[in-house]
Amino acid sequence: MKKIVTGNKAIAEAVRDAKPDVVAAYPITPQTEIVETLAEYVSSGQLASQYIAVESEHSAMAACIGASTAGGRTFTATSSQGLLYMHEMTNWAAGARLPIVMANVNRTLAPGWNIWAEHTDAMQERDTGWLQVFVSTVQEAYDTIFMAFRIAEHNKVLLPVMVNLDGFTLSHIMQPVDTIEPGDFIPPIHLPDSVDPKNPKGYGTITGPGDYFRFRWELAHSMRESVSVIEETQSEFAKRFGRTYGLTEEYRCSDADVVVVSLGTLGKEAEVAIDILRDEGIKAGSLRLRWFRPFPELDLAGKEVVVIDRDYSFGFGGVLAHSIRSKNLVKVYSVIAGLGGQEVTYDDIAGFIRNRRIGGESWFGVNDHV
Amino acid sequence: MTGIQKHDQAAMSRPVEGSAGLTGSWRVFVPVVDNEKCNRCGICSLYCPDAVISRDRIIDLAYCKGCGICAHECPKKAIAMIREEK
Numbered sequence: 019m020k021k022i023v024t025g026n027k028a029i030a031e032a033v034r035d036a037k038p039d040v041v042a043a044y045p046i047t048p049q050t051e052i053v054e055t056l057a058e059y060v061s062s063g064q065l066a067s068q069y070i071a072v073e074s075e076h077s078a079m080a081a082c083i084g085a086s087t088a089g090g091r092t093f094t095a096t097s098s099q100g101l102l103y104m105h106e107m108t109n110w111a112a113g114a115r116l117p118i119v120m121a122n123v124n125r126t127l128a129p130g131w132n133i134w135a136e137h138t139d140a141m142q143e144r145d146t147g148w149l150q151v152f153v154s155t156v157q158e159a160y161d162t163i164f165m166a167f168r169i170a171e172h173n174k175v176l177l178p179v180m181v182n183l184d185g186f187t188l189s190h191i192m193q194p195v196d197t198i199e200p201g202d203f204i205p206p207i208h209l210p211d212s213v214d215p216k217n218p219k220g221y222g223t224i225t226g227p228g229d230y231f232r233f234r235w236e237l238a239h240s241m242r243e244s245v246s247v248i249e250e251t252q253s254e255f256a257k258r259f260g261r262t263y264g265l266t267e268e269y270r271c272s273d274a275d276v277v278v279v280s281l282g283t284l285g286k287e288a289e290v291a292i293d294i295l296r297d298e299g300i301k302a303g304s305l306r307l308r309w310f311r312p313f314p315e316l317d318l319a320g321k322e323v324v325v326i327d328r329d330y331s332f333g334f335g336g337v338l339a340h341s342i343r344s345k346n347l348v349k350v351y352s353v354i355a356g357l358g359g360q361e362v363t364y365d366d367i368a369g370f371i372r373n374r375r376i377g378g379e380s381w382f383g384v385n386d387h388v
Numbered sequence: 389m390t391g392i393q394k395h396d397q398a399a400m401s402r403p404v405e406g407s408a409g410l411t412g413s414w415r416v417f418v419p420v421v422d423n424e425k426c427n428r429c430g431i432c433s434l435y436c437p438d439a440v441i442s443r444d445r446i447i448d449l450a451y452c453k454g455c456g457i458c459a460h461e462c463p464k465k466a467i468a469m470i471r472e473e474k
Binding site for chain 1: 396397399400401402403432
């Protein structure tokens with residue numbers, strides 16, 4: 019069925035139809051509409067879940083960890099400061115191999131206090147063992163929730179998945195969505211080590227130097243295995259529902275001399291910039307990473323690369339630029355743009371590409387740059 | 389040693405006897421029950437943090453650490469803690 023909804027509403031509808039056993043969440047702008055809508059679904063009987071109204075994000079993730087350990091399908095949503103408050107527990111969720119699904123509505127970190135889009139919140143969860151996907155349209159946000167549950171709960175993966183969508187520029191934007199009947203696309207949840215009173219276990223037990231590294235290796239191995247599970251899930255989704263997703267989304271890349279790499283809604287904006295540049299005779303393309311963890315293999319050989327980071331690692335540089343450089347041994351032009359919700363238009367992106375200084379870094383809007 | 393199994397994907401333990409070894413070797417004082425004073429209430433076995441006192445008051449000295457909680461909790465003062473000669 020076609021309808022017009024916001025990114026937040028689309029996420030809530032998808033979660034409802036994925037039928038989680040437990041939703042535990044704490045409201046925070048710009049995510050609030052997701053959990054508010056889910057709370058309404060539970061109270062009106064449209065969703066037969068336990069909704070746990072917790073006192074903090076740390077507790078929200080802890081409640082999801084408990085419910086997931088008990089064998090339930092769990093969901094939470096947060097943003098920015100709330101995600102940071104969860105951080106101890108996000109590490110626990112991944113280390114305990116619990117397939118929790120979270121929507122993170124990307125928002126700037128304080129100070130200064132700022133509710134608009136930025137990716138640094140998600141980047142600070144980069145090394146926790148969560149799978150991270152960044153979406154660029156309301157339809158993609160909706161579809162990715164179904165795939166996230168299936169991927170997380172797959173017995174080759176058993177890791178949590180964070181679905182990232184840009185605050186306001188996607189969470190509060192209305193776009194048309196073609197809804198689906200998921201049917202058996204997400205198989206019934208079956209976790210190998212869930213709580214069983216007949217076979218008691220202690221979880222997160224003290225683990226000595228002789229065992230700990232092995233669990234980290236298992237996690238690293240499952241993260242590598244997740245690539246094939248993501249691909250299999252995305253192709254099954256395309257077969258059943260007719261919409262195709264990859265680890266990345268490429269736009270006019272195959273014959274491009276210069277490629278702009280980005281995450282989230284900036285990647286859609288970049289596609290318009292590419293059309294403008296092509297009309298000027300510049301052979302440009304756009305490569306939007308959907309999956310950031312696991313980090314996809316990219317083929318950038320022989321191309322000039324411009325990377326837009328809506329995040330920053332102080333004393334180092336843009337996190338995405340750094341990732342591209344280290345995985346591909348290419349020189350990039352690193353543009354830091356969109357921090358704190360700074361407006362970045364397709365004309366601006368076309369400018370980044372026209373004025374590229376490969377090997378350099380520029381901050382959009384700062385004197386003497388771009 | 390805590391019941392972690394080779395195929396486990398995450399850290400978890402399973403109940404096993406004496407996962408920390410023979411903790412009885414830690415003991416300095418040994419509990420001795422006076423069966424004349426004892427009224428068989430079973431409070432000692434409920435309070436024992438290592439679950440080494442059976443319902444019929446047999447103390448498993450292989451694991452009893454000699455903490456003295458049983459003697460402290462006994463309402464009849466029927467358990468004495470005696471320094472052990474080794």
